[in-house]
Amino acid sequence: MRISVEGTRLFIEVFGQQHAFTGAEMAARPTLIGLHGGPGVDGTTLRHHLAALSDVAQVIVPDQRGHGRSGTGAPTDWNLPTWARDVHQLCEVLDIHKPALLGQSFGGFVAQQYASTYPEDIAGLVLVSTAARYPGAQEVIARARELAGDETAEALRRNIDSPTEEPSAEDQQLLQSLYERRKDPDLEGLARHVIKTPEVAHQWVPEARRTMDLRRDLRSVQCPTLVLVGELDPLNPPALAAEVIDAIPDGRARLEVIPDAAHRVLVDNPEHTLRSIRAFVSDLGGP
Numbered sequence: 001m002r003i004s005v006e007g008t009r010l011f012i013e014v015f016g017q018q019h020a021f022t023g024a025e026m027a028a029r030p031t032l033i034g035l036h037g038g039p040g041v042d043g044t045t046l047r048h049h050l051a052a053l054s055d056v057a058q059v060i061v062p063d064q065r066g067h068g069r070s071g072t073g074a075p076t077d078w079n080l081p082t083w084a085r086d087v088h089q090l091c092e093v094l095d096i097h098k099p100a101l102l103g104q105s106f107g108g109f110v111a112q113q114y115a116s117t118y119p120e121d122i123a124g125l126v127l128v129s130t131a132a133r134y135p136g137a138q139e140v141i142a143r144a145r146e147l148a149g150d151e152t153a154e155a156l157r158r159n160i161d162s163p164t165e166e167p168s169a170e171d172q173q174l175l176q177s178l179y180e181r182r183k184d185p186d187l188e189g190l191a192r193h194v195i196k197t198p199e200v201a202h203q204w205v206p207e208a209r210r211t212m213d214l215r216r217d218l219r220s221v222q223c224p225t226l227v228l229v230g231e232l233d234p235l236n237p238p239a240l241a242a243e244v245i246d247a248i249p250d251g252r253a254r255l256e257v258i259p260d261a262a263h264r265v266l267v268d269n270p271e272h273t274l275r276s277i278r279a280f281v282s283d284l285g286g287p
Contacts, residue, residue, distance in 0.1 A: 005089040008071035012062040012090070013047055016054030028286030030123060031099040033087060034061040035107030037129075039078075040201035042068025044194045045187065046104055049266040052274055056282050057100070062090060064110065066200040078204050080212075084113040088121065100281050102126040105236070105263065109214065112244075115225075116217035124284045125225040125253075126277055129233060129263050131240040132214040132247055143234035147262075148177050156234075160209075164202040178234050180264040187267060218247035225253035226280045228273060230261035 002009045019026050034050045036043035043061045050059050063070040065086050066078050073082075087110070091099060100123050103111025108130025115125045137160045145153035155171040156178065167175060225248055229241035238257050245253045256276055261268035 002069075003090060003093045005065075005086045005093070007077060008065055008073035008086075010062045010065065010071070010086060010090060011069035012060055013043075015047075015051045015059040015061075016057060018058045030057045030281055030284045030286055031096050032057040032059050032126075032281055033090070033096075033099045033101050034059065035064065035083075035087070035101070035103040035110050036061065036067070037105030037107050038064075038067060038201065039106050039204055040067070040196055040198045042195045042197075044068070045190060046107075046266075048187070048190055049270065049274070050102070053278055053281065056278055060090075060094075060096075060099075062087075063195075064107070067197055068195045072197075075199075075203055078200050080109055080113040081117070083110040084117050087114050088118055091121065098123040100124040100126065100284055102128065102277065103130060104128040104266070105130050109208075109212065112214045112218060112221075115223060116214070116220040119220050119222040122223050124223050124280065125221065126280060127225065127227045127241075127244060128273070128277075129229060129236050129265055130227075130244075131236045132218060132244050133212055133240075134209045135236070135240055137209075140234060143237055144178055147232055147234050148174075152177060163206050163209075166198070177262070179262060180267045181232065181260070181262050182268045184267060215243060215247040218244065219249055221248045221252065223252065224280075224284070226276065227253060227255045228265060228276060229255065229257055230263055230265045230268065231257050231259050232261060233263045233265075235263045 002011050034046050036046045042063045047061045065073045101111045108127045141153050141157050144156045152174045155174040227241050227244050229238050245255045258265040258269050265273045
Protein backbone atom coordinates (compact mmCIF):
# COMPACT_ATOMS: atom_id res chain seq x y z
CA MET A 1 0.00 0.00 0.00
CA ARG A 2 1.16 3.54 -0.74
CA ILE A 3 -0.09 6.76 0.79
CA SER A 4 0.60 10.38 -0.10
CA VAL A 5 2.40 12.73 2.26
CA GLU A 6 3.82 16.15 1.51
CA GLY A 7 6.23 15.88 -1.39
CA THR A 8 6.22 12.11 -1.91
CA ARG A 9 4.46 8.78 -1.40
CA LEU A 10 5.23 6.26 1.33
CA PHE A 11 5.08 2.50 0.98
CA ILE A 12 3.62 0.83 4.08
CA GLU A 13 2.73 -2.68 5.19
CA VAL A 14 0.10 -3.39 7.84
CA PHE A 15 -0.10 -6.44 10.10
CA GLY A 16 -3.06 -7.20 12.35
CA GLN A 17 -6.32 -5.46 13.14
CA GLN A 18 -7.01 -2.14 14.81
CA HIS A 19 -10.08 -3.67 16.45
CA ALA A 20 -10.46 -7.27 17.60
CA PHE A 21 -13.10 -9.34 19.36
CA THR A 22 -12.46 -10.12 23.01
CA GLY A 23 -15.19 -12.52 24.02
CA ALA A 24 -18.39 -10.82 22.87
CA GLU A 25 -16.84 -7.35 22.78
CA MET A 26 -15.06 -5.47 20.02
CA ALA A 27 -11.99 -3.87 21.59
CA ALA A 28 -9.63 -1.26 20.17
CA ARG A 29 -5.98 -2.26 20.13
CA PRO A 30 -2.91 -0.04 20.07
CA THR A 31 -1.29 0.81 16.77
CA LEU A 32 2.48 0.32 16.67
CA ILE A 33 4.39 2.12 13.93
CA GLY A 34 7.88 0.70 13.36
CA LEU A 35 10.65 2.86 11.89
CA HIS A 36 13.51 0.96 10.30
CA GLY A 37 17.22 1.48 10.76
CA GLY A 38 19.76 2.73 8.27
CA PRO A 39 19.73 5.19 6.75
CA GLY A 40 19.98 3.59 3.34
CA VAL A 41 18.06 0.33 3.87
CA ASP A 42 14.32 -0.34 3.82
CA GLY A 43 11.92 -1.85 6.35
CA THR A 44 12.06 -5.47 5.13
CA THR A 45 13.78 -7.03 8.14
CA LEU A 46 11.92 -4.89 10.70
CA ARG A 47 8.62 -6.06 9.20
CA HIS A 48 9.80 -9.64 9.58
CA HIS A 49 10.38 -9.11 13.30
CA LEU A 50 7.44 -6.89 14.23
CA ALA A 51 4.80 -8.95 12.41
CA ALA A 52 4.94 -11.27 15.43
CA LEU A 53 3.32 -8.51 17.52
CA SER A 54 0.18 -8.37 15.37
CA ASP A 55 -1.69 -10.42 17.98
CA VAL A 56 -1.55 -7.51 20.46
CA ALA A 57 -1.43 -4.47 18.15
CA GLN A 58 -1.96 -3.27 14.66
CA VAL A 59 1.58 -3.02 13.30
CA ILE A 60 2.50 -0.59 10.51
CA VAL A 61 6.01 -0.41 9.05
CA PRO A 62 6.66 2.19 6.35
CA ASP A 63 9.67 2.58 4.16
CA GLN A 64 10.77 6.06 5.16
CA ARG A 65 11.14 8.81 2.58
CA GLY A 66 14.13 8.08 0.33
CA HIS A 67 14.09 4.38 1.21
CA GLY A 68 12.85 1.16 -0.33
CA ARG A 69 9.58 1.35 -2.23
CA SER A 70 8.75 4.85 -1.02
CA GLY A 71 9.39 7.91 -3.13
CA THR A 72 12.67 9.72 -2.75
CA GLY A 73 11.23 13.22 -2.51
CA ALA A 74 13.79 16.00 -2.66
CA PRO A 75 17.18 15.12 -1.13
CA THR A 76 16.98 18.37 0.83
CA ASP A 77 14.09 16.73 2.72
CA TRP A 78 16.23 13.85 3.98
CA ASN A 79 16.31 15.12 7.54
CA LEU A 80 14.80 14.27 10.92
CA PRO A 81 12.06 16.95 10.98
CA THR A 82 10.76 15.83 7.58
CA TRP A 83 10.91 12.12 8.37
CA ALA A 84 9.03 12.81 11.63
CA ARG A 85 6.46 14.94 9.78
CA ASP A 86 5.94 12.07 7.34
CA VAL A 87 4.98 9.81 10.26
CA HIS A 88 2.55 12.43 11.57
CA GLN A 89 0.95 12.77 8.13
CA LEU A 90 0.78 8.98 7.80
CA CYS A 91 -1.30 8.96 10.98
CA GLU A 92 -3.57 11.68 9.63
CA VAL A 93 -4.12 9.85 6.34
CA LEU A 94 -4.90 6.54 8.08
CA ASP A 95 -6.89 8.17 10.92
CA ILE A 96 -4.58 6.80 13.60
CA HIS A 97 -4.90 8.53 16.96
CA LYS A 98 -1.89 8.47 19.31
CA PRO A 99 0.11 5.48 18.04
CA ALA A 100 2.93 3.78 19.83
CA LEU A 101 6.15 4.43 17.94
CA LEU A 102 9.12 2.08 17.70
CA GLY A 103 12.39 3.25 16.22
CA GLN A 104 15.32 0.94 15.55
CA SER A 105 18.82 2.47 15.31
CA PHE A 106 18.46 5.34 12.78
CA GLY A 107 14.69 4.92 13.05
CA GLY A 108 15.11 5.69 16.74
CA PHE A 109 16.44 9.14 15.85
CA VAL A 110 13.28 9.77 13.82
CA ALA A 111 11.10 8.40 16.63
CA GLN A 112 12.73 10.74 19.15
CA GLN A 113 12.19 13.66 16.80
CA TYR A 114 8.52 12.71 16.45
CA ALA A 115 7.97 12.28 20.20
CA SER A 116 9.52 15.67 20.97
CA THR A 117 7.81 17.51 18.08
CA TYR A 118 4.36 15.96 18.53
CA PRO A 119 4.29 15.07 22.23
CA GLU A 120 0.50 14.98 22.42
CA ASP A 121 0.19 12.65 19.42
CA ILE A 122 1.97 9.57 20.73
CA ALA A 123 0.92 6.96 23.30
CA GLY A 124 4.27 5.32 23.90
CA LEU A 125 7.84 5.26 22.59
CA VAL A 126 10.10 2.22 22.10
CA LEU A 127 13.72 2.98 21.23
CA VAL A 128 15.77 0.00 20.08
CA SER A 129 19.57 0.14 19.71
CA THR A 130 19.65 3.90 19.39
CA ALA A 131 20.76 7.04 21.20
CA ALA A 132 20.15 10.77 21.31
CA ARG A 133 23.46 11.55 19.62
CA TYR A 134 26.18 9.86 17.64
CA PRO A 135 29.07 8.81 19.86
CA GLY A 136 32.53 10.10 19.07
CA ALA A 137 34.46 8.08 16.53
CA GLN A 138 37.27 7.24 18.95
CA GLU A 139 34.74 6.10 21.55
CA VAL A 140 33.10 3.69 19.10
CA ILE A 141 36.41 2.39 17.78
CA ALA A 142 37.71 1.75 21.30
CA ARG A 143 34.53 -0.13 22.19
CA ALA A 144 34.80 -2.20 18.99
CA ARG A 145 38.42 -3.02 19.81
CA GLU A 146 37.40 -4.16 23.29
CA LEU A 147 34.59 -6.39 22.02
CA ALA A 148 35.87 -7.63 18.66
CA GLY A 149 39.63 -7.05 18.43
CA ASP A 150 42.06 -4.89 16.49
CA GLU A 151 41.16 -6.00 12.96
CA THR A 152 37.49 -5.18 13.41
CA ALA A 153 38.27 -1.87 15.10
CA GLU A 154 40.48 -0.83 12.19
CA ALA A 155 37.78 -1.87 9.69
CA LEU A 156 35.37 0.37 11.58
CA ARG A 157 37.88 3.22 11.53
CA ARG A 158 38.16 2.93 7.75
CA ASN A 159 34.37 2.93 7.44
CA ILE A 160 34.00 6.05 9.61
CA ASP A 161 36.84 7.87 7.82
CA SER A 162 35.34 7.14 4.37
CA PRO A 163 31.55 7.08 4.88
CA THR A 164 30.71 7.45 1.19
CA GLU A 165 32.81 4.47 0.10
CA GLU A 166 31.52 0.90 0.14
CA PRO A 167 33.58 -1.20 2.58
CA SER A 168 35.63 -4.02 1.08
CA ALA A 169 34.21 -7.54 1.31
CA GLU A 170 36.74 -8.32 4.04
CA ASP A 171 35.80 -5.23 6.04
CA GLN A 172 32.09 -5.97 5.63
CA GLN A 173 32.62 -9.40 7.13
CA LEU A 174 34.52 -7.93 10.07
CA LEU A 175 31.95 -5.18 10.64
CA GLN A 176 29.10 -7.68 10.64
CA SER A 177 30.19 -8.94 14.05
CA LEU A 178 29.53 -5.48 15.50
CA TYR A 179 25.94 -5.64 14.32
CA GLU A 180 25.01 -9.21 15.15
CA ARG A 181 26.58 -12.20 16.87
CA ARG A 182 24.00 -14.79 15.84
CA LYS A 183 23.46 -16.16 12.35
CA ASP A 184 19.86 -16.75 11.26
CA PRO A 185 19.57 -18.52 7.87
CA ASP A 186 16.05 -17.13 7.36
CA LEU A 187 17.29 -13.58 7.81
CA GLU A 188 20.27 -14.17 5.53
CA GLY A 189 17.79 -15.12 2.80
CA LEU A 190 15.58 -12.15 3.60
CA ALA A 191 18.55 -9.78 3.41
CA ARG A 192 18.82 -10.42 -0.32
CA HIS A 193 15.47 -8.66 -0.76
CA VAL A 194 16.39 -5.52 1.18
CA ILE A 195 16.36 -2.44 -1.06
CA LYS A 196 19.38 -0.23 -0.46
CA THR A 197 19.65 3.51 -1.09
CA PRO A 198 23.18 4.37 0.07
CA GLU A 199 22.91 7.92 -1.26
CA VAL A 200 20.66 8.77 1.71
CA ALA A 201 23.33 7.65 4.17
CA HIS A 202 26.07 9.39 2.23
CA GLN A 203 24.22 12.70 2.43
CA TRP A 204 22.82 12.52 5.96
CA VAL A 205 25.27 10.61 8.16
CA PRO A 206 28.43 12.78 7.98
CA GLU A 207 26.60 15.92 9.09
CA ALA A 208 24.57 14.02 11.71
CA ARG A 209 27.76 12.61 13.22
CA ARG A 210 29.01 16.16 13.74
CA THR A 211 25.87 17.97 14.84
CA MET A 212 22.98 15.72 15.91
CA ASP A 213 22.09 15.92 19.59
CA LEU A 214 18.47 15.29 20.60
CA ARG A 215 18.91 15.45 24.36
CA ARG A 216 17.47 18.95 24.77
CA ASP A 217 14.50 18.06 22.54
CA LEU A 218 13.72 15.00 24.65
CA ARG A 219 12.65 17.26 27.51
CA SER A 220 9.36 17.65 25.59
CA VAL A 221 8.54 13.93 25.61
CA GLN A 222 5.38 13.20 27.60
CA CYS A 223 4.77 9.50 26.96
CA PRO A 224 6.00 6.27 28.57
CA THR A 225 9.28 5.26 26.95
CA LEU A 226 11.12 1.94 26.79
CA VAL A 227 14.77 1.98 25.72
CA LEU A 228 16.27 -1.37 24.67
CA VAL A 229 20.00 -1.77 24.02
CA GLY A 230 22.28 -4.72 23.44
CA GLU A 231 24.70 -5.59 26.21
CA LEU A 232 27.46 -5.94 23.60
CA ASP A 233 26.51 -3.11 21.25
CA PRO A 234 29.62 -1.07 20.35
CA LEU A 235 27.74 1.35 18.09
CA ASN A 236 25.12 2.51 20.60
CA PRO A 237 26.39 1.11 23.92
CA PRO A 238 24.31 1.00 27.12
CA ALA A 239 26.01 4.09 28.55
CA LEU A 240 24.94 6.11 25.51
CA ALA A 241 21.38 4.77 25.67
CA ALA A 242 21.26 5.83 29.33
CA GLU A 243 21.57 9.46 28.19
CA VAL A 244 18.08 9.13 26.71
CA ILE A 245 16.72 8.05 30.09
CA ASP A 246 18.35 11.05 31.75
CA ALA A 247 16.98 13.47 29.15
CA ILE A 248 13.31 12.41 29.31
CA PRO A 249 11.68 14.08 32.33
CA ASP A 250 9.65 12.78 35.26
CA GLY A 251 10.88 9.20 35.20
CA ARG A 252 8.85 8.39 32.08
CA ALA A 253 11.66 6.35 30.51
CA ARG A 254 13.29 3.11 31.55
CA LEU A 255 16.31 1.27 30.18
CA GLU A 256 16.52 -2.45 29.56
CA VAL A 257 19.81 -4.06 28.53
CA ILE A 258 19.32 -7.12 26.32
CA PRO A 259 21.82 -9.86 27.26
CA ASP A 260 24.05 -11.61 24.71
CA ALA A 261 23.17 -9.09 22.00
CA ALA A 262 25.13 -6.65 19.86
CA HIS A 263 23.50 -3.87 17.82
CA ARG A 264 20.73 -5.94 16.23
CA VAL A 265 18.97 -7.14 19.36
CA LEU A 266 16.05 -8.49 17.33
CA VAL A 267 18.49 -10.86 15.63
CA ASP A 268 20.70 -11.80 18.57
CA ASN A 269 18.01 -12.18 21.23
CA PRO A 270 14.60 -11.96 19.54
CA GLU A 271 12.69 -13.76 22.27
CA HIS A 272 13.75 -11.38 25.03
CA THR A 273 13.40 -8.29 22.86
CA LEU A 274 9.95 -9.10 21.51
CA ARG A 275 8.73 -10.12 24.96
CA SER A 276 9.72 -6.73 26.33
CA ILE A 277 8.13 -4.82 23.45
CA ARG A 278 4.96 -6.93 23.63
CA ALA A 279 4.50 -6.26 27.36
CA PHE A 280 5.12 -2.52 26.95
CA VAL A 281 2.70 -2.11 24.02
CA SER A 282 0.03 -4.29 25.65
CA ASP A 283 0.09 -2.09 28.75
CA LEU A 284 -0.68 0.97 26.61
CA GLY A 285 -4.09 -0.35 25.59
CA GLY A 286 -6.12 0.97 22.68
CA PRO A 287 -6.58 4.61 21.69
